[in-house]
Amino acid sequence: MLPRQKETEPSAPPASVAQGVLPFSVRVNGTRRSAVSGAMGRGREALARWVCFVCAFLSVATTAGIIFVLSEETIGFFQQVSPIAFFTGTEWAPLFAPARFGVLPLLCGTFLVAVGAGLFALPVGLLSAIYLSEYASPRVRGIVKPMLEILAGIPTVVYGYFGVFFVTPLLRRFFPNIDVFNAASGAIVVGIMILPLVSSLCEDALSAVPRALREGGYGLGSTKMEVSTKIVVPAALSGIMASFILALSRAIGETMAVTLAAGATPKLTLNPAESIQTMTAYIVQVSLGDTPVGSLGYQTIFAVGMTLFVITLAMNILAARLVKRFRNVYQ
Amino acid sequence: MSTKTPTRPPQSNLARRKRAERVFYALCLAATFTAVLLLVLLLYGVIRDGIGRLNWEFLQSFPSRFAHRAGIKAALYGTLWVISLTGLIAVPIGVAAAIYLEEYAQKNRLNAFIQMNIANLAGVPSVVYALLGLALFVRFFGFGRSVIAGALTMSLLILPTVIIATQEALRAVPSSLREASFGLGATRWQTIRLQVLPAAFGGIMTGIILSLSRAIGETAPLITIGALTFVTFVPRGPMDSFTALPIQIFNWASRPQQAFHEVAAAAILVLLAVLLVMNSIAIFLRQRQRRRLS
Numbered sequence: 001m002l003p004r005q006k007e008t009e010p011s012a013p014p015a016s017v018a019q020g021v022l023p024f025s026v027r028v029n030g031t032r033r034s035a036v037s038g039a040m041g042r043g044r045e046a047l048a049r050w051v052c053f054v055c056a057f058l059s060v061a062t063t064a065g066i067i068f069v070l071s072e073e074t075i076g077f078f079q080q081v082s083p084i085a086f087f088t089g090t091e092w093a094p095l096f097a098p099a100r101f102g103v104l105p106l107l108c109g110t111f112l113v114a115v116g117a118g119l120f121a122l123p124v125g126l127l128s129a130i131y132l133s134e135y136a137s138p139r140v141r142g143i144v145k146p147m148l149e150i151l152a153g154i155p156t157v158v159y160g161y162f163g164v165f166f167v168t169p170l171l172r173r174f175f176p177n178i179d180v181f182n183a184a185s186g187a188i189v190v191g192i193m194i195l196p197l198v199s200s201l202c203e204d205a206l207s208a209v210p211r212a213l214r215e216g217g218y219g220l221g222s223t224k225m226e227v228s229t230k231i232v233v234p235a236a237l238s239g240i241m242a243s244f245i246l247a248l249s250r251a252i253g254e255t256m257a258v259t260l261a262a263g264a265t266p267k268l269t270l271n272p273a274e275s276i277q278t279m280t281a282y283i284v285q286v287s288l289g290d291t292p293v294g295s296l297g298y299q300t301i302f303a304v305g306m307t308l309f310v311i312t313l314a315m316n317i318l319a320a321r322l323v324k325r326f327r328n329v330y331q
Numbered sequence: 332m333s334t335k336t337p338t339r340p341p342q343s344n345l346a347r348r349k350r351a352e353r354v355f356y357a358l359c360l361a362a363t364f365t366a367v368l369l370l371v372l373l374l375y376g377v378i379r380d381g382i383g384r385l386n387w388e389f390l391q392s393f394p395s396r397f398a399h400r401a402g403i404k405a406a407l408y409g410t411l412w413v414i415s416l417t418g419l420i421a422v423p424i425g426v427a428a429a430i431y432l433e434e435y436a437q438k439n440r441l442n443a444f445i446q447m448n449i450a451n452l453a454g455v456p457s458v459v460y461a462l463l464g465l466a467l468f469v470r471f472f473g474f475g476r477s478v479i480a481g482a483l484t485m486s487l488l489i490l491p492t493v494i495i496a497t498q499e500a501l502r503a504v505p506s507s508l509r510e511a512s513f514g515l516g517a518t519r520w521q522t523i524r525l526q527v528l529p530a531a532f533g534g535i536m537t538g539i540i541l542s543l544s545r546a547i548g549e550t551a552p553l554i555t556i557g558a559l560t561f562v563t564f565v566p567r568g569p570m571d572s573f574t575a576l577p578i579q580i581f582n583w584a585s586r587p588q589q590a591f592h593e594v595a596a597a598a599i600l601v602l603l604a605v606l607l608v609m610n611s612i613a614i615f616l617r618q619r620q621r622r623r624l625s
Contacts, residue, residue, distance in 0.1 A: 041518060044520060045518050045519065045520050048520040048523075049431070049435050049519075049520070051427060052427045052428065052430045052431035052434075052435060053431050053435070055423075055424045055425075055427035055428040055431065056427075056428035056429075056431040056432055056436075056445050056494075057445065058424060058428065058490070059428065059445060059448055059449045059452055059490065059491065059494070060444070060445060060448050062452060062463075062487050062490070063448055063451070063452060065463055065467060066455065066459060066460075066462075066463050069462065069463050069466040069467060070459075070462065070463075072466075073466070123362075124362045124365055124366070125362075126362075127358055127359045127361075127362035127363075128359065128362040128363040128365070128366060130359050131359035131360055131362065131363045132363065134359075135356060135359060135360075136363075144363055144366075144367065146614070147366070147367050147370055148366055149610075150370060150610070151366060151369065151370045151373075153541075153544065153545070153548075153606060153610060154373070154548070154603070154606075155547070155548025155549070155550065155577055155602065155606070156548070156550065156551075157548070157550045157577045157580050157581050157584075157599075158373070158377070158548075158580070158599050158602070158603070159373075160581070160584065161377065161580065161584050161595060161596065161599060162373050162376055162377070164584065165376065165380065165584075165592055165596075166372070166373075166376040192369050192373075195365075195366055195369075196366065199366065223348050223349065223351070223352040224352060224355075224356070225351055225352045225355035225356070226348070226352075228355075229355075246454065249454060250454075252456070253455075253456025253457070253458065253459075254456075255456070255457065255458045255550070255551035256550045256551055256577070256581060259551075259581075260581065260584055260585060280456065280458045280551070283458050283461070283462070283551075283555060284458070284551060284554055284555065287461075287465075287554055287555040287556075287557065288554065293470060301462065302462055302466075305458065305459055305462045308456060308458070308459060309455065309456075309459045312454060312455065312456055312459075313451065313454075313455070316450075316451055316454035317451065320447075320450060320451075
């Protein structure tokens with residue numbers, strides 16, 4: 001399935017003859033092409049390498065851009081609101097008078113959803129990973145893994161819809177007093193969202209544990225459960241922890257599902273039955289309105305975005321460290 | 332040698348351990364099928380609400396104040412515009428970046444830093460990219476709330492995924508292929524262009540399709556950079572304002588009227604159908620690639 005190349009360059013440019021190199025050409029994929037093309041070829045070589053490098057370096061520029069943009073507006077914000085008031089204030093009402101800029105309610109809402117999602121997704125994900133890696137036959141794996149991939153590929157706005165119109169009515173049937181928009185339903189759908197991630201990352205970690213360790217356990221007469229919980233899981237622990245942290249970081253950064261399902265009421269509460277607001281949902285809420293550029297309201301979304309960025313980045317770096325340690329042990 | 336040890340036989344705990352084993356197995360199985368059950372429930376919920384509204388007219392109508400007349404024409408075209416431009420921007424850059432990292436880069440601090448940076452970018456929440464797009468493309472470059480601003484933001488968002496997927500595809504190409512090409516006197520770029528890229532084509536395409544299908548479902552970046560939610564025209568060029576399928580879904584789902592929720596569910600069905608087609612192509616390409624390399 002090799003595509004036929006269009007041949008435009010001369011097969012043996014005179015430059016190479018002048019340089020004392022015998023001009024010859026080879027047939028590659030049925031096309032004549034020059035093997036030694038002299039200065040022009042070398043220029044092209046350097047150009048290709050340089051273009052590729054610039055593209056790779058663009059990612060560094062993206063990071064720099066994110067940090068620059070977020071910092072610029074956040075500094076502007078902190079010139080008007082003291083960082084102490086921002087990080088310790090217990091009320092978030094930036095668009096009303098008198099404005100209050102305490103980020104704690106948004107942080108609290110974010111963590112309420114992330115912890116709730118984790119309570120569901122981490123144990124279920126780990127158990128399903130153990131099933132897939134230790135118990136399942138290749139045929140079952142062949143059916144279940146693509147389904148997990150489909151679950152992972154469903155857009156978050158669809159999870160939001162599912163939360164509002166399926167999970168919440170279900171919850172209200174059992175607990176009639178909970179709000180229409182509530183943290184619990186947000187946490188459940190975010191939990192469903194991160195479940196495939198936990199499951200597949202944990203499975204990678206478990207499968208990387210050498211067979212010999214398992215066989216040692218079986219040789220001593222252990223049951224499969226004993227081998228799984230006392231040998232394989234402890235051996236893969238840093239990989240499992242890394243997957244947990246990555247999943248929680250994904251839950252914290254999740255936007256549309258919580259915007260739809262968890263509400264838009266910044267509130268310092270640990271009650272999952274109440275309507276709350278997460279950091280991401282606040283950014284979307286402000287973006288939907290007409291907040292003038294340069295106003296304090298416009299700057300708040302960058303300050304909140306900066307907080308979100310720092311938290312998720314710290315978690316991702318921690319997870320990467322754990323994975324590296326895990327790899328060092330077994331490779 | 333003492334023969335006076337207690338003669339009580341050792342208590343066998345085998346029965347208890349086997350019972351624990353069965354309970355544990357049931358738990359693991361239940362956890363796995365929870366995921367499958369949830370997928371079924373989710374699809375059931377959406378199909379139940381949306382299938383009644385799904386017809387040809389729905390695809391051909393613009394949004395409306397009246398739920399029974401509302402359609403997704405503007406959203407479909409908007410999504411098509413944004414995703415095509417995103418592909419045109421992100422794919423060449425992402426593939427070139429992956430080529431640099433896999434084929435050219437030596438082991439040094441700069442390249443290790445670039446690699447680590449890409450891994451970290453892949454974990455940055457999409458709404459943070461949205462803020463970058465808002466400040467950079469919408470305000471600084473003055474593109475406004477246009478298709479091109481959306482596509483550029485989306486490109487930055489999916490670049491890390493495209494790069495990582497392409498790197499994996501390039502790594503899967505056996506090094507013997509490169510060595511043979513060098514042995515025949517080909518230069519590095521000739522080797523990449525004529526041997527490595529064609530051999531990795533299937534893998535790269537799979538990665539690209541999966542990245543683009545992620546972009547199709549992304550909502551937050553487009554909302555934040557200011558894609559509109561009520562658009563009754565089809566974008567004519569990259570500078571036009573637009574709406575997209577997930578934004579339309581979000582808008583309808585957040586309205587109080589029941590009738591609009593059904594419209595939202597119908598739009599979700601269209602979105603899922605598009606994603607299903609793209610994923611099937613990706614899986615097909617992956618299978619074919621596996622057969623070729625093995």
